[in-house]
Amino acid sequence: MVKTLVHRFIIFVILSNLYHSPTVQADIHIPLGAIIEEGNTKVRQILELAVDQINRNQTLLPNVNLTMQFYHANIYQQYRNLKKGCLAANDQVWTIIGPTTSSDVECVQYMATSVSLPQIAPVASYPGFDNRPSLKYLLRMSPSDYWQSKVLASIFQSLNWPYAALLASNTDYGINSVAEFQVIAAQRGWKILAYEIFNVQETNDVNLIRKRLKKIQDSGVHIIILICLSSQADIIVSQAHRMGLTSKGYQWLFYDNTITEGRLHSNPPRYLEGAIGMISNPNRDNPVYRKIESIWKKDHTSDLDPFSLRYYDAVLAFAYGLQKLLPNISRIAPTMMSCDKIIPWANGNLLMHSIKTSVGAGVTGPIQFGINGSPINPSFQIVNLINQTWKNIGKWSKDSGASIDINKIVYMGHNLDPTILSTGLKGVNLSIVTTIDPPFMNLINSSELYGNNRFEGIVKDLLVELSKMLQFTYKLSLTEDRNYGSVNETTNQWTGMVKKIIDQKADIAAGAFSITASRSHVIDFTKPFLDQGVTMLVAKPKSLPPSIFQCFAPFTLNVWLLIAGSIIFTGVIFYATGYLSPFDLYGSAVRHLPLHANDSDYSGNSIPRVDKLRWKNYYRDTIYSTNLGNSVWNIISSFLQQGHNKSPNALSGRIITGFWWLASCIIIATYTANLAAFLTIDRLNSGKIYV
Structure with a gap:
């Protein structure tokens, strides 16, 4: 009896506790979709880390469990990226993160807009996105290439560099960046002495890359701007080093995405020591960055790079936007969204507006979007490669412009005078051979004149102006045979000024050279300063006076x-x-002549008689015609x-x-x-x- 009462009391207590205990709300599972390259494990790990840290932070999204679904598609494969985006929409994800390149992002965005699905692009930087209101479901974590060109222009202006060579990929990233810098250069009078656009497939053939680099080398300019992805840049700079284009006297400059990941970011080669670049780098004093860095280093040996961290911030931006919709989160979930049947998400615009207007701390800096969906105040760190580490030498922002400490810069080859990079000829003394050919070059017979002053003419005036512009000196000398140069048929050897160039006894041959095919095989010509051709003269035709005839x-x-x-x-x-x-017609009419047998000849025989008058009247039109x-x-x-x-x-x-x-x-x-x-x-x- 006692045992029964005890058992009943225990059951009563348990039921009472269950009845009075607060109800535990089940977590809401929200799937996110990420389109990344196959084999890019670092980005995948960053995204998984971001989801894990947000799920642990119950103050940010309480009772919400984010999950990340991955869809793999390589870069520059627009159709495949579109298919993966469509698959993500059919899986009812709440947002799409990625893809990588701007062209891939744009392709997926057309689909995302049609189904009202927010898309966050971590690294797309196409300037045209700033003026595309039709892409209303696109947010970007990276500033536009337009601002990177502004940063590069600030570097050139601070260092007084008027010349440059451009080497860029034929992708949207390379071409758009080049186009904007060319506009700025034209406005400020800077000269682009070499401009090479390479196909990304050319990086698989070093001979093609070396041909591009050879053209830059032949141009004489020593400031080289490289705009491409880091994987392509690694191959290019290694070939440039073998060709001597990274030695003293050369200076390389890199855009953001060229050095924000890969070997050029984590372990740049020593021969690039002194290179200059720009990075939308995270502030390492940022507490969010320090926290994520400490967690990352526990399980990984590689460093965090800005390229990957923008994916982390993309997840954070989504979380900040979702936080404002927590009271209504269960009512706005996508249920019928379909890419195949083009069924939009009814509440996708609410989520998009919430993300776009959200503000919060990010790993790479504050997260805040402008009206066009890009970072509201783009900023960059201007960096210099010193001891294989990219160190800050200045900063640039949209609001305050550039601030560069020129005294901190270490130039490639430990060059101390950056102005020598303005031209490849500053301070160089050239040996120039010429021949007498008035009015191009003439020798003044005067015992009071010496050296270059003995010469006068059109070519001499050109050399004077060029030496002032390019800051070189020169010494003029005459050829012994006073010839421009031709092949001796007996010895099969060149003569005149051409021989001096071939034998390296002169740096330049100056004169009224005729550009011929045979000479072009052994020497290089500049652009001609005078075109002279043989013309036939003929009499001008006389104009006849106006006449009715x-x-x-x-x-x-x-x-x-x-x-x-x-x-x-x-x-x-x-x-x-x-x-x-x-x-x-006439013969046919003759066959219808009327004949009458009422006439006779002198013998009395009957003969036919033609009634010509009647016949002519009847066939008058035929006979007349x-x-x-x-x-x-x-x-x-x-x-x-x-x-x-x-x-x-x-x-x-x-x-x-x-x-x-x-x-x-x-x-x-x-x-x-x-x-x-x-x-x-x-x-x-x-x-x-x-x-």
Whole structure:
């Protein structure tokens, strides 16, 4: 009995506790979709870390459990990226993170807009996105390439560099960045002495890359700007090093995405020591960054790079936006969204607006979007590679502009004078060979003049101006044989100034050189400063005064007489065949002559009598149309393409008519063409004769 009472009491207590305990709300599972490259484990790990840390932070999204679904597609495969985005939409994800390149992002965004699905692009930086209101479901974590070109222009302006060479990939990232910097360079008078766009597939063939680099090397410019992804840049700079393009006297500059990941970020080669770049780098004093860095280093040996951290911030941006919708989160979930049937998410615009207007701390800096979906205040760190580490030497922001500590910069090859990079010839003394050829080069016979002052002429004036512009000195000398240079047929050796260049006894040959194919095989020519060609002079045609008879000008008098004779001759032949042929109109009428046997000859025999008067009256039109005059008139009518009433019935007449029609077409076509040329030749004549 006692045991029964005890058992009942225990059950009562348990039931009472269950009845009075607060209800535990189940977690809401929210799937996110990420389109990343196959094999990019670092980005995958960063995204998984971001989801894990947000799920642990119950103050940010309480009772919410984020999950990340991955969809793999390589870069520059727009159709495959679109298919993966469509698959993510069908899986009812709440947002799409990725893909990598701007062209891939744009392709997926068209689908995302049609189904009202927010898309966050971590690294897409196409400037055109800033002015595309149709892409209203796109947010970007990276600033536009337009601002990177502004940063690069600030570096050039601070260091007074007026020349540069551009080497960029043919991707949207490379081409758009190059285009914007070219606009700035043109406005400020900077010269782009070499401009090479390479196909990304060329990085698989080092010979193609070396050809690009050789053109830059031949241009003489020593400041090289590289704009491409880091994987491509690693191959290019290694080939540039083998060609001596990273030695003292050269300076390389890199854009953001070129050095924000891969080997050039974590372990840059020593031969790039002194290179300059720009990075939208995270603030390492940022508490969010320090926390994520400490967690990352527990399980990974690689460093965090800005490229990967933008994916982390993309998840954070989604979380900040979702936080404002927590009271209504269960009612806005996508349930019927479909890419295949184009069924939009009814509440996708609410989530998009919430993310776009959210503000919070990020790993790479504050998260806040502008009206066009890009970071509201883009900023960059200007970095210098010192001891294989990218160190800050300045900063740039949209609001405050650039601030660069020039004294901290270490240039490539430990060069101490950055102005020597302005041209590859500053301070160089050149040996220039020439020959006497007035007015291009002439020797002044004066005992009071020495050195370069002994020479005068057009070429001498050009050398003076070039030496001032490029800051080099030179020494002029004459060739022994006073020749420009040709191949000696006996010795098969070059002579004159060409020989001096081949034998490396002179740096430059200056004169009125003729550019020939044989010379081009052994020496390089500059752009010509004078074009001189042999011209034939002919008498200017005399313009005829206006006349009503100008319509006869296309043909000469002899031609007109021949045409008139042909008309008469053909008319006679046409008449003769029609008159003599028994099968033509006249012959057919003759066969119908009325005959009467009421006449007799002198012997009294009966003979037929023709009633010509009656016959002529009956066949008057036929007889009249086939006489000589009308035959000629029919030929004239055919010639003028008017036709005639009576066409021949006999084969002979039709053959003559057919040939005459063909001849008429040819004559009229020739006349029309000559008349048009005759009437316009005076308009085309400018009245100037060039020699």
